[in-house]
Amino acid sequence: MRRTPTQRLAAATAGVALTAAGVATAAAPPAAATDSFYSYSGSAPLASYAPGTVLKTRTLQYHVVGIPTPVTAIQLLYRTTDAQGRPSANVTSVIRSLSGDHSKAVSYQSFYDSLNPEDSPSRAIAGDVSLGGVIANAETLFLAPLLLQGYNVVIPDTEGQTADFAAGPEYATDTLDAIRAATHSDATGMDGNTEFALEGYSGGAIATGWAAALAPSYAPDVNRNLVGFAEGGLLVDPAHNLKYVDGSLLWNGVIPMALIGVSRSFAIDLTPYLSSYGIQVYNQLQKGSIVNALGQFPGLTWKKMAKPQYADPDSVPAFVDAVNRINLGSFGTPTIPGYLAQGDGGIFEGTLNNPPGIGTGDGVMVAGDVRALARQYCATGDGSIKYDQFDLLSHTGTAAVWAPLALLWLNDRFAGRTAPSDCGHIPAGNSLAPEHTVPAS
Numbered sequence: 001m002r003r004t005p006t007q008r009l010a011a012a013t014a015g016v017a018l019t020a021a022g023v024a025t026a027a028a029p030p031a032a033a034t035d036s037f038y039s040y041s042g043s044a045p046l047a048s049y050a051p052g053t054v055l056k057t058r059t060l061q062y063h064v065v066g067i068p069t070p071v072t073a074i075q076l077l078y079r080t081t082d083a084q085g086r087p088s089a090n091v092t093s094v095i096r097s098l099s100g101d102h103s104k105a106v107s108y109q110s111f112y113d114s115l116n117p118e119d120s121p122s123r124a125i126a127g128d129v130s131l132g133g134v135i136a137n138a139e140t141l142f143l144a145p146l147l148l149q150g151y152n153v154v155i156p157d158t159e160g161q162t163a164d165f166a167a168g169p170e171y172a173t174d175t176l177d178a179i180r181a182a183t184h185s186d187a188t189g190m191d192g193n194t195e196f197a198l199e200g201y202s203g204g205a206i207a208t209g210w211a212a213a214l215a216p217s218y219a220p221d222v223n224r225n226l227v228g229f230a231e232g233g234l235l236v237d238p239a240h241n242l243k244y245v246d247g248s249l250l251w252n253g254v255i256p257m258a259l260i261g262v263s264r265s266f267a268i269d270l271t272p273y274l275s276s277y278g279i280q281v282y283n284q285l286q287k288g289s290i291v292n293a294l295g296q297f298p299g300l301t302w303k304k305m306a307k308p309q310y311a312d313p314d315s316v317p318a319f320v321d322a323v324n325r326i327n328l329g330s331f332g333t334p335t336i337p338g339y340l341a342q343g344d345g346g347i348f349e350g351t352l353n354n355p356p357g358i359g360t361g362d363g364v365m366v367a368g369d370v371r372a373l374a375r376q377y378c379a380t381g382d383g384s385i386k387y388d389q390f391d392l393l394s395h396t397g398t399a400a401v402w403a404p405l406a407l408l409w410l411n412d413r414f415a416g417r418t419a420p421s422d423c424g425h426i427p428a429g430n431s432l433a434p435e436h437t438v439p440a441s
Helices: 005-021 120-128 132-139 140-148 168-184 201-216 239-246 252-265 276-284 317-325 367-380 395-412
Strands: 056-062 067-081 087-097 104-109 152-156 195-201 225-232 338-343 385-390
Touching: 056 120, 067 120, 067 168, 087 120, 087 168, 087 276, 104 140, 104 168, 104 201, 120 132, 132 140, 140 152, 152 168, 168 201, 168 317, 201 252, 201 317, 225 395, 239 252, 239 317, 239 338, 252 276, 252 317, 338 367, 338 395, 367 385, 385 395
Parallel strands: 104 152, 104 195, 195 225, 225 338, 338 385
Antiparallel strands: 056 067, 067 087, 087 152
């Protein structure tokens, strides 16, 4: 008996769940660090290639926690640009449409959130098993509906080859150049006429939001084929987020992760400002994933990590410079329709803070920041912004509600339907003005 799309999706979802349950018994392949595919070894300087140029190609089976599936993935090493504007090489994975239609695709940005390159989606797809990589594999539950809808799916390693966690501009270039690479490769079946949408939640929303904002200036060739972006649980102003999660039960581990990520990506040394305890945590998480950070540091606050005279993070000039460079509210407006979703039930994940001028959120992301960004896009763009706020849902809970709504919204964009707008009805948010340095105490 022929299965309906719903039945096929249910079977695929069940298969992923059963496969994930076998992670403890799956045999780990050779270490990802030894995989030469990730290194550019050509004779010509990397800078001589245009961003998006394909440098290497390989085809392999899509793995879930080290176990091969019947699905085929094409992986591309391509030229891109890092957070400091330097040429770099990165990897993306492409799953071709099950229907053979290569006219439409979704660039899906993963929420693998890690400071370890070995946790990247491409390595998980290739069969490498790591604790952080299991998160990327779990997102197969988000990918299956896209494939069953007939989309090609592009999955970039958004953090690059050095795992530059939270470095939004680099997430954007990695994402946009992955789309270029996918449409320049003969192996994918896609070309310069393929329409794309951007989709991502949490860490994936960092990449999605920044890619949508920077596409008009960094990749106008990609931007003209974008039909929309859908994101949820969005990081907008990192300075606000660090104050919001300060001392929280679960999410305070994001503080050292963000410090390491921005230090690494922009070559900034924050260690002179850290206390001995701060240095200990900083060193401990150098290759940590979000799994190693959540709930692992009871009572962790910025004040505990910093020397006494730097109790206010804005007293650290390097910190102020870094967070201003990754404040999404200070950069461009997307020229395509957008769907933004945000939870505000952070108390259910142990974040009780309500800082003045910042307010509440989903436990890690600040609802007032996301509202402010949506309103800003309404004021400076074409008004095609849909915004949903789920007051009783936390960060994890919002993801489950956002995913099907995002899929329906994306389907409508590819179908050419008029994008809905909540502009004029979105409640006021926070100021997204840059931080200013204050004197050390």
